[in-house]
Amino acid sequence: MRHLPAIAGRELRSLFVSPVAYVVLSLYAVLAGFFFLLALLQYSEWTLYLQAVGAADQLASLNLNDTLIWPFLSLMSVVLLFLVPGITMGLFASEKANGTDELLLTSPLTIWEIVLGKYLAAAGLVLLLVFLAGLFPALLFWKGDPELGKTASGLIGLALVGLGYAAVGAFASSVTRNQFIAFALSFVLLLLLWMLSVLAAIQPAMGALGGAGSWVVDLLRYLSTEEHFQRLGEGLVDTQDLAYFAVLIGVFVLLTKASVESVRWR
Amino acid sequence: MIEARELTKRYGDLTAVDSVSFEIQRGEVVGFLGVNGAGKTTTMRMLTGFLPATDGTALIAGHDIFGEPLAARRAVGYLPEAPPLYPEMDVEGYLAYVAALKDVPRGARREAVERAVTRCGLSEVRRRVIGNLSKGFRQRVGLAQAIVHEPPVLILDEPTVGLDPTQIREIRSLIAELASPREGETQQAVILSTHILPEVEAICRRVILIHEGRKVVDGSVEALTSEYGTLDQMFARHTYAAEPTGAPAREGGAQT
Numbered sequence: 001m002r003h004l005p006a007i008a009g010r011e012l013r014s015l016f017v018s019p020v021a022y023v024v025l026s027l028y029a030v031l032a033g034f035f036f037l038l039a040l041l042q043y044s045e046w047t048l049y050l051q052a053v054g055a056a057d058q059l060a061s062l063n064l065n066d067t068l069i070w071p072f073l074s075l076m077s078v079v080l081l082f083l084v085p086g087i088t089m090g091l092f093a094s095e096k097a098n099g100t101d102e103l104l105l106t107s108p109l110t111i112w113e114i115v116l117g118k119y120l121a122a123a124g125l126v127l128l129l130v131f132l133a134g135l136f137p138a139l140l141f142w143k144g145d146p147e148l149g150k151t152a153s154g155l156i157g158l159a160l161v162g163l164g165y166a167a168v169g170a171f172a173s174s175v176t177r178n179q180f181i182a183f184a185l186s187f188v189l190l191l192l193l194w195m196l197s198v199l200a201a202i203q204p205a206m207g208a209l210g211g212a213g214s215w216v217v218d219l220l221r222y223l224s225t226e227e228h229f230q231r232l233g234e235g236l237v238d239t240q241d242l243a244y245f246a247v248l249i250g251v252f253v254l255l256t257k258a259s260v261e262s263v264r265w266r
Numbered sequence: 267m268i269e270a271r272e273l274t275k276r277y278g279d280l281t282a283v284d285s286v287s288f289e290i291q292r293g294e295v296v297g298f299l300g301v302n303g304a305g306k307t308t309t310m311r312m313l314t315g316f317l318p319a320t321d322g323t324a325l326i327a328g329h330d331i332f333g334e335p336l337a338a339r340r341a342v343g344y345l346p347e348a349p350p351l352y353p354e355m356d357v358e359g360y361l362a363y364v365a366a367l368k369d370v371p372r373g374a375r376r377e378a379v380e381r382a383v384t385r386c387g388l389s390e391v392r393r394r395v396i397g398n399l400s401k402g403f404r405q406r407v408g409l410a411q412a413i414v415h416e417p418p419v420l421i422l423d424e425p426t427v428g429l430d431p432t433q434i435r436e437i438r439s440l441i442a443e444l445a446s447p448r449e450g451e452t453q454q455a456v457i458l459s460t461h462i463l464p465e466v467e468a469i470c471r472r473v474i475l476i477h478e479g480r481k482v483v484d485g486s487v488e489a490l491t492s493e494y495g496t497l498d499q500m501f502a503r504h505t506y507a508a509e510p511t512g513a514p515a516r517e518g519g520a521q522t
Binding site for chain 1: 314315316317318336337339340342344346348349350351352353354355359363364366367368369411
């Protein structure tokens with residue numbers, strides 16, 4: 001694993017030398033600012049409305065975490081769905097397009113070093129995005145008093161979603177030499193993964209799958225990233241949800257390794 | 267330094283390389299000849315570990331490519347047909363990266379890059395971005411990445427293809443220099459593929475000709491010239507003779 005820093009470092013540098021990293025970071029920052037402002041305005045409008053109608057108990061149940069931070073983080077996870085494929089699309093596809101895969105595969109490296117080095121670089125940029133998103137809820141601690149634990153677990157959830165998406169994107173990039181195909185493939189995979197819970201929530205679909213509580217519906221729910229992210233957002237840090245993300249990342253990193261290695265089987 | 271033992275590559279029913287064996291010593295520059303699709307690139311890719319052999323094996327500096335793949339790959343400098351360059355990197359940064367991949371110790375990397383830059387005549391472009399370099403310079407960067415870790419074995423796949431006559435002359439003299447180094451530099455075993463016969467006469471002392479995946483000729487340039495008159499006739503005898511129409515066989519077959 002001693003080549004890991006060299007591979008991850010080159011990957012990160014190339015993300016920052018090409019406009020990819022800057023485009024992704026600035027788009028994410030702009031959207032984060034916009035969505036945070038939106039969430040903030042909605043929150044204050046809702047507060048004013050409840051005060052005007054004198055709904056004291058509803059007003060008391062209003063809190064920064066559930067009414068502001070969670071909707072914001074949830075939107076930011078949707079933005080990751082679009083941006084993470086942009087980060088990962090070049091990981092392996094561009095090596096093949098450049099012919100540099102021939103350099104990597106004829107160097108004294110293991111496939112694991114190549115795959116993990118590249119994944120770590122993508123993961124680094126994803127964590128930078130989550131950090132950017134985290135700055136906005138952090139502002140609230142200055143004027144308000146959101147719950148620290150709940151905010152932190154929501155951000156950890158966002159980070160895990162991003163890391164899971166990066167693993168899926170890395171796999172998509174490893175099966176093609178065309179960056180656009182890598183982008184489209186990872187976007188579709190992620191969208192499907194995300195939509196599973198939506199499918200399970202639609203009444204007729206649930207009926208066809210055996211109704212609420214049937215194992216198919218439970219499985220769809222379990223496979224969906226949204227479901228696990230939501231629980232972290234509610235402040236429930238459960239090993240079951242952490243395990244889900246670990247398995248998601250692990251499975252796609254393994255698939256990536258197999259896909260990169262498959263050059264040697266042909 | 268290089269010992270190929272019945273190297274074979276099959277793709278389904280197609281046998282791209284058929285039981286090719288040869289041995290190359292330190293200091294030898296061997297021209298690997300053949301028409302397009304004869305199996306040159308495939309053989310080289312098997313030697314470098316990029317493609318696994320279906321059958322047979324090879325020893326690189328005494329390391330079996332299957333038994334000790336990492337040690338074998340460490341001993342090889344390889345310039346593929348298309349130089350494996352990252353267009354967004356600068357020349358020095360790229361060479362330092364390759365040095366790290368090839369296990370040049372951290373403390374020795376700067377010196378290794380320096381030496382490769384000097385030997386390949388890259389001093390004036392060392393800080394330039396590779397994507398902005400001319401084709402000739404890119405080829406030199408490709409050669410520099412192959413020699414940066416001073417490997418005992420150098421495998422060059424058509425190192426002069428697509429270059430202008432001046433660049434071709436420069437690259438050739440560089441290759442000749444690599445095989446007969448100055449004091450303190452390592453002597454290398456060099457194998458280079460080409461289908462340009464004057465190139466072979468200019469830099470190689472030995473020729474291996476493969477045709478339709480088989481080794482058909484292996485001998486010194488001198489001996490072959492006296493036997494056949496010219497290398498051209500030798501080439502024609504073994505490649506076109508099998509094809510009365512004179513068309514090169516299996517165009518674009520195994521070579522990708």
